[in-house]
Amino acid sequence: MNITPSELGLVARVASLSKHYGSGSTRVTALDGVSVGIRRGQFTAIMGPSGSGKSTLMHIMAGLDSATEGQVWLGDTEITRLGDSELTMIRRRRVGFVFQSFNLVPTLDIEGNILLPFELDGRRPTTQEREWIDTLVDSLGLRDRLRHRPYELSGGQQQRVAIARALGSRPELVFADEPTGNLDSRTGREVLSLLATSASTYGQSIAMVTHDPVAASFADRILFLADGRIVEDRPRSTAAEISELMIGMEARA
Numbered sequence: 001m002n003i004t005p006s007e008l009g010l011v012a013r014v015a016s017l018s019k020h021y022g023s024g025s026t027r028v029t030a031l032d033g034v035s036v037g038i039r040r041g042q043f044t045a046i047m048g049p050s051g052s053g054k055s056t057l058m059h060i061m062a063g064l065d066s067a068t069e070g071q072v073w074l075g076d077t078e079i080t081r082l083g084d085s086e087l088t089m090i091r092r093r094r095v096g097f098v099f100q101s102f103n104l105v106p107t108l109d110i111e112g113n114i115l116l117p118f119e120l121d122g123r124r125p126t127t128q129e130r131e132w133i134d135t136l137v138d139s140l141g142l143r144d145r146l147r148h149r150p151y152e153l154s155g156g157q158q159q160r161v162a163i164a165r166a167l168g169s170r171p172e173l174v175f176a177d178e179p180t181g182n183l184d185s186r187t188g189r190e191v192l193s194l195l196a197t198s199a200s201t202y203g204q205s206i207a208m209v210t211h212d213p214v215a216a217s218f219a220d221r222i223l224f225l226a227d228g229r230i231v232e233d234r235p236r237s238t239a240a241e242i243s244e245l246m247i248g249m250e251a252r253a
């Protein structure tokens with residue numbers, strides 16, 4: 001009998017995952033035999049230098065890109081060999097995304113952007129979901145912005161809209177790729193606190209890619225990638241501890 005990812009307390013899992021781009025002399029190994037689980041209800045940071053495979057790992061776990069070798073589970077669903085339409089459905093229903101560049105729809109107002117995942121799924125929020133979205137809108141300070149367009153908001157406000165959109169349907173896992181990359185440090189910290197609170201207060205599972213030790217210090221756990229491999233797996237650490245670890249890793253590289 002196989003033990004399921006859920007029984008292990010995992011919301012996502014990859015086993016012996018490799019990803020190669022191109023072929024022959026131009027072949028690039030982005031991931032090289034990665035095995036790791038993302039724990040349910042935790043805020044996990046994925047760190048590593050530029051080109052270490054962070055985005056590739058996130059994209060494959062989210063069903064946005066396919067593995068060359070190995071296996072990928074989202075919850076207890078093995079998604080490794082699913083087709084595009086099944087993957088699209090899974091992304092819509094079970095995953096949320098926050099990107100560095102916010103990715104809001106410029107022609108929709110803020111409320112339209114927050115409700116977009118429901119729109120794409122062809123349904124309206126339930127009463128319970130509506131209440132949750134109201135809670136998010138209020139706690140993110142977006143109540144008086146609902147009729148505005150994204151361009152009328154500051155970067156920090158736009159990222160809060162993206163967070164409300166990602167959390168609104170309570171997805172199994174929220175992926176965030178450098179979510180504070182375009183924000184000033186104070187606004188960035190607010191966004192990180194929100195993500196940390198979503199995990200600690202609401203049990204939202206979050207996987208965040210970052211190269212910023214301050215951002216990673218908000219996480220419950222920090223995975224370090226180097227050359228497509230996981231080289232460290234640490235519990236919550238201070239920004240200073242994380243910086244020191246990164247400097248040590250660079251010195252060994």
Ligand SMILES: Nc1ncnc2c1ncn2[C@@H]1O[C@H](COP(=O)(O)OP(=O)(O)O)[C@@H](O)[C@H]1O
Binds near residue numbers: 029049052054057
């Ligand atoms: N679509 C692609 N085609 C070719 N090489 C790619 C592609 N995407 C990523 N890579 C390469 O794979 C490696 C890992 O990239 P990436 O996952 O984006 O790293 P990170 O997010 O840590 O900066 C890099 O060497 C990068 O150049």
Ligand SMILES: [Mg+2]
Binds near residue numbers: 054
């Ligand atoms: Mg990247």
